Amino acid sequence: MNFKEEQSKRILEIEEIIRRYLPKEEGWQKTVLQAMNYSVLAGGKRLRPMLMKESYTLFGGRGREIEPFLAAMEMVHTYSLIHDDLPAMDNDEYRRGRKTTHVVFGEAMAILAGDGLLNLAFETAAKAFEIGDDPARIGRALSVFAQKAGVYGMIGGQTADIEAEDRGGQVSQELLLFIHAHKTAALIQSALVTGATLAGADKEALDKLEKAGYDIGVAFQIQDDILDITGNEQELGKPTGSDEKNHKTTYVTLKGLAQAQADQKTLSEEAVALLRSFPSRNLFLEELVNSLITRNR
Amino acid sequence: MNFKEEQSKRILEIEEIIRRYLPKEEGWQKTVLQAMNYSVLAGGKRLRPMLMKESYTLFGGRGREIEPFLAAMEMVHTYSLIHDDLPAMDNDEYRRGRKTTHVVFGEAMAILAGDGLLNLAFETAAKAFEIGDDPARIGRALSVFAQKAGVYGMIGGQTADIEAEDRGGQVSQELLLFIHAHKTAALIQSALVTGATLAGADKEALDKLEKAGYDIGVAFQIQDDILDITGNEQELGKPTGSDEKNHKTTYVTLKGLAQAQADQKTLSEEAVALLRSFPSRNLFLEELVNSLITRNR
Numbered sequence: 001m002n003f004k005e006e007q008s009k010r011i012l013e014i015e016e017i018i019r020r021y022l023p024k025e026e027g028w029q030k031t032v033l034q035a036m037n038y039s040v041l042a043g044g045k046r047l048r049p050m051l052m053k054e055s056y057t058l059f060g061g062r063g064r065e066i067e068p069f070l071a072a073m074e075m076v077h078t079y080s081l082i083h084d085d086l087p088a089m090d091n092d093e094y095r096r097g098r099k100t101t102h103v104v105f106g107e108a109m110a111i112l113a114g115d116g117l118l119n120l121a122f123e124t125a126a127k128a129f130e131i132g133d134d135p136a137r138i139g140r141a142l143s144v145f146a147q148k149a150g151v152y153g154m155i156g157g158q159t160a161d162i163e164a165e166d167r168g169g170q171v172s173q174e175l176l177l178f179i180h181a182h183k184t185a186a187l188i189q190s191a192l193v194t195g196a197t198l199a200g201a202d203k204e205a206l207d208k209l210e211k212a213g214y215d216i217g218v219a220f221q222i223q224d225d226i227l228d229i230t231g232n233e234q235e236l237g238k239p240t241g242s243d244e245k246n247h248k249t250t251y252v253t254l255k256g257l258a259q260a261q262a263d264q265k266t267l268s269e270e271a272v273a274l275l276r277s278f279p280s281r282n283l284f285l286e287e288l289v290n291s292l293i294t295r296n297r
Numbered sequence: 298m299n300f301k302e303e304q305s306k307r308i309l310e311i312e313e314i315i316r317r318y319l320p321k322e323e324g325w326q327k328t329v330l331q332a333m334n335y336s337v338l339a340g341g342k343r344l345r346p347m348l349m350k351e352s353y354t355l356f357g358g359r360g361r362e363i364e365p366f367l368a369a370m371e372m373v374h375t376y377s378l379i380h381d382d383l384p385a386m387d388n389d390e391y392r393r394g395r396k397t398t399h400v401v402f403g404e405a406m407a408i409l410a411g412d413g414l415l416n417l418a419f420e421t422a423a424k425a426f427e428i429g430d431d432p433a434r435i436g437r438a439l440s441v442f443a444q445k446a447g448v449y450g451m452i453g454g455q456t457a458d459i460e461a462e463d464r465g466g467q468v469s470q471e472l473l474l475f476i477h478a479h480k481t482a483a484l485i486q487s488a489l490v491t492g493a494t495l496a497g498a499d500k501e502a503l504d505k506l507e508k509a510g511y512d513i514g515v516a517f518q519i520q521d522d523i524l525d526i527t528g529n530e531q532e533l534g535k536p537t538g539s540d541e542k543n544h545k546t547t548y549v550t551l552k553g554l555a556q557a558q559a560d561q562k563t564l565s566e567e568a569v570a571l572l573r574s575f576p577s578r579n580l581f582l583e584e585l586v587n588s589l590i591t592r593n594r
Contacts, residue, residue, distance in 0.1 A: 028475045029453035031460060036448070083412060088404035107385035108459050111408065112452055115380060118412060119447040122419045126443055129436035139426035139436060146423055150416040151333070155409055156326035162405050163328060178325045 003287045007050075010284075014046040014053070014070060021071035021124045035105040035113035036120070040078045042098055047292070049073045051191035054285035055209065058278060061199030065132030069141065069194060072125040076149045077187060079117035080158070082110055089162065122146070132198075141197040148190030157182025169248040176249060177218065185217020208274045212289075215271035219293040222264040225250035227296070229257060235297045268293040300584045304347075307581075311343040311350065311367055318368035318421045332402040332410035333417070337375045339395055344589070346370045348488035351582035352506065355575060358496030362429030366438065366491055369422040373446045374484060376414035377455070379407055386459065419443070429495075438494040445487030454479025466545040473546060474515065482514020505571045509586075512568035516590040519561040522547035524593070526554060532594045565590040 022040060023033040049070035056066045085092040085100040086107065093103050102110035125145060128138045147153055161179045164171045171179070192209040201209070227236060228243045229252055243250045252260045271293065275286055319337060320330040346367035353363045382389040382397040383404065390400050399407035422442060425435045444450055458476045461468045468476070489506040498506075524533060525540045526549055540547045549557045568590065572583055 023448060027453070028472060029448055029456040029479075032448055032452065032456040079412075083408055086408065088408060109456070111380055111383065111385060112456050112459070114412070115376075115415065116448040116452045116456075118415055119443065119452060123440070123443040123447050126436065126440040129433065129440060135432035135436045136426065139423065139432045142439070143420070143423040143426060146416065146420040150420050151320060151326055151329055151413040155329065155413045155416060156324070159329040159406070159409050159413075160325040162409070175325060182326075 001283060001287070003284070003291070006284055007045075007288070010050055010053070011046050014049045014074075017067050018046070018049070018071045018074050021068060021075075021120075021127075023120070031105065031109055032112045032116050035101055035109045036117050038104065039082050039101045039113060040074060040117070042078075042096055044096065046074060048077050048187050048191045050288065051188060051285070052195035054282050054288065055192045055195030056199045058275075058280055058282040058285060059196045059199035059201040059205065060280065061195070063132060063198075065128040065138060066195065066198050068124045068127040068131070069145065069198065072121040072145070073187075073191060073194070075117045075121035075124065076154075076190075079114040079121070080154060082114040082117070084158070086110060118149075121149075128198075134200075137198065137200060141194050144197060145190055145194045148186045148193070153182060153186035153190070157184070157186060169246060171249045173254050176251060176254065180218045180221040180251075181214055184221050185214045188217045188220075189213030205278060208277060212271045212274040215267040215274070216289055216292060219264050219267035219271065222251045222260055222267070223293060223295060225252045226257065226260055226264065228252075231296065237297065264293070298580060298584070300581070300588070303581055304342075304585070307347055307350070308343050311346045311371075314364050315343070315346070315368045315371050318365060318372075318417075318424075320417070328402065328406055329409045329413050332398055332406045333413050335401065336379050336398050336410060337371060337414070339375075339393055341393065343371060345374050345484055345488045347585065348485060348582070349492035351579050351585065352489045352492030353496045354492075355572075355577055355579040355582060356493045356496035356498040356502065357577065358492070360429060360495075362425040362435060363492065363495050365421045365424040365428070366442065366495065369418040369442070370484075370488060370491070372414045372418035372421065373451075373487075376411040376418070377446075377451060377484075379411040379414070381455070383407060415446075418446075425495075431497075434495065434497060438491050441494060442487055442491045445483045445490070450479055450483035450487070454481070454483060466543060468546045470551050473548060473551065477515045477518040477548075478511055481518050482511045485514045485517075486510030502575060505574060509568045509571040512564040512571070513586055513590060516561050516564040516568065519548045519557055519564070520590060520592060522549045523554065523557055523561065525549075528593065534594065561590070 018040065022037050025033045025037060052070055052073055053066060081095060082101045084090050085095060086102055092100055094100060101113055125142055129135055132138050157179050160175060161183055164175060189210050192213045193206050196206055196209050225243065228240055231240050233240050271289055272286060275289060315337065319334050322330045322334060349367055349370055350363060378392060379398045381387050382392060383399055389397055391397060398410055422439055426432055429435050454476050457472060458480055461472060486507050489510045490503050493503055493506055522540065525537050528537050530537050568586055569583060572586060
C-alpha cells in the first residue's frame with residue numbers, strides 16, 4: 001500500500017461526499033450559506049470523516065448511510081473552528097493561510113455560520129434514516145455523535161481551555177488531560193465510535209475504540225508539545241519555543257521531555273494495539289493513526 | 298375549561314421535564330453549564346414545547362418519548378436568544394428583566410453556552426430512541442426538528458433579518474414575510490409538526506400543521522406590528538410607535554393598518570380552522586393558539 005496515494009484518493013472521495021451535502025448559495029439567507037461553504041471548503045485533510053469511514057469499514061460496514069455522517073462530522077469540526085476564531089474567543093485572523101470567517105463575512109455572520117453548520121450537521125446526519133435500513137442503529141450512532149461534540153465532549157474541553165487561558169495558561173496535570181481529552185480527543189472518539197456503531201460493532205469493540213480515540217487525541221497533543229521544543233521550525237512551518245515564551249503549562253513542562261516522550265509512546269502503542277485487536281484489520285487505518293501520532297510537523 | 302389554570306398547570310409539567318434534561322453544574326466545564334442553565338431557567342411561557350405536547354396529544358400520542366423533544370425544543374429556542382443578544386448581533390443587555398447571558402458570563406462563555414444548548418438539544422432529542430419503540434418515527438421527528446431550526450428555518454430568518462437591519466430596516470413585502478416565516482414561524486412549525494410526527498400523524502395532517510404553524514407565526518408578528526401603533530403602552534409594558542420612529546418597514550407600513558388587521562384575521566382564522574379539521578380536537582391547543590394571535594400585549 002502506498003499510504004500517501006491511498007490517503008489522497010480517500011480525501012477526494014470524502015470531499016465529493018461533503019460537497020454533496022453543502023447548501024446551495026441562494027435565497028434570502030444566501031450570505032450565511034456562503035460563509036458556511038467558505039469555511040468547510042477551506043481544505044484540510046478531512047481527518048475525522050476519514051477515521052469514521054475507516055472505522056466503519058473495519059467493522060464490515062458497506063452501506064451508504066455512513067455518507068451523511070461523514071459530511072456531518074466535518075461540519076461539526078468546521079463550526080468549532082469558526083467559533084474558536086471569533087474575536088471573543090481566540091481572535092484569529094488567519095487559518096490555513098486564508099482569512100477567517102468573521103474577517104471575511106463579519107462577526108454576526110460568523111456566529112450564524114457556526115450555528116448553521118452545527119445545526120446542518122444534525123440535519124445531515126438525520127438523512128441517514130432515509131438511506132439505511134436499521135433506524136435503531138442510526139439512532140445510537142446519532143446519539144454518540146451528538147454527545148462527543150457537546151458539553152461532555154468537545155465544547156466541554158473548549159470551555160476549560162478558554163478559562164485556563166484567562167488564568168494565564170497555568171493548569172494542573174488533571175486539567176491539562178481533561179482539555180486534551182475533550183477538546184481534541186472527543187471528536188476522534190466520535191469518528192471511531194460513530195463509524196463502528198453504524199457498522200453494527202458490539203459494546204466491547206466500541207469501548208476499545210473509545211479508549212483508542214482517547215489515546216490518539218492525547219498522544220497527538222503531547223506530540224504538539226514535544227515538537228514545540230524539539231521540532232524543526234522549517235518542517236513545522238511555525239516558530240518553536242512558543243509555549244515556553246508564553247509560560248504555558250504543557251505536558252512537557254509538567255512531566256519533563258523524556259517522560260512526555262515515553263508517555264506519548266505508550267499511548268501511541270496502546271492505540272495501535274487496540275485497533276489491531278479486532279477480528280478484522282484495516283491497514284490503512286493503522287497507518288493513518290500512526291502518521292498522526294509519530295508526525296514531525 | 299379554565300384556560301389560564303390549565304396553562305399554568307402545563308407550564309409546571311413542562312418545567313419539570315426541562316429541568317430533568319438540564320446538566321448538573323459540575324466538572325471542569327462547570328461555567329458553561331451554569332450559563333446554559335441560567336438562560337434556560339430565566340422563565341417564560343414554554344410556548345414551543347407546549348405547542349409540541351398539545352400537537353402530540355391531538356394525534357393520540359400517549360408515550361414519554363415526546364419528553365426529551367420538549368426539553369430539546371426549549372433548548373433550541375434559548376440558544377437562539379443567547380446568540381441573538383450577543384454584542385455582534387442585537388447587543389441586548391437585558392431580557393425579561395434579567396441581565397443577558399454574555400453580560401453575566403462574558404462573551405466567550407455566551408457563545409459556548411449557545412453552542413452547548415444547540416448541541417444538547419440534539420443529544421437530548423436522541424434520548425427518545427431509548428424511550429420510544431418506533432425508531433423510524435423518531436428519526437423522522439428528529440429530522441424535521443433539525444430542519445426547522447437551521448438555515449432553511451430559524452437561522453435563515455435570523456440571517457435575513459440581521460442583513461435587513463444593516464441596510465436600515467427597509468425591506469420588501471416578500472423579504473418581510475420570509476423573515477417572519479423563518480425567524481418566528483419555523484419553530485412554531487417545528488413544535489406542531491415534530492409533536493404530530495412522534496404521534497404518528499400522516500402526511501396530509503403534517504402538511505396542514507405546517508401551514509397552521511406558518512399562519513400562527515406570521516399572524517403573531519403582524520399583531521406585533523399592529524400593537525406598536527394601536528396598543529396601550531401600559532398593557533404592553535413597552536413604548537408604542539417605535540417602528541415609525543426607527544423608520545422600520547413593518548407589515549403595517551407596507552399594507553396600511555386596515556389591511557394588516559384584515560390579513561391578520563384571515564391568517565388567524567385559517568390557523569384555527571386547520572387545527573379543527575382533524576378527526577380529534579384539542580380545545581386547549583385551540584385556545585392557546587387563539588390567545589397568541591388575538592393578544593393585546
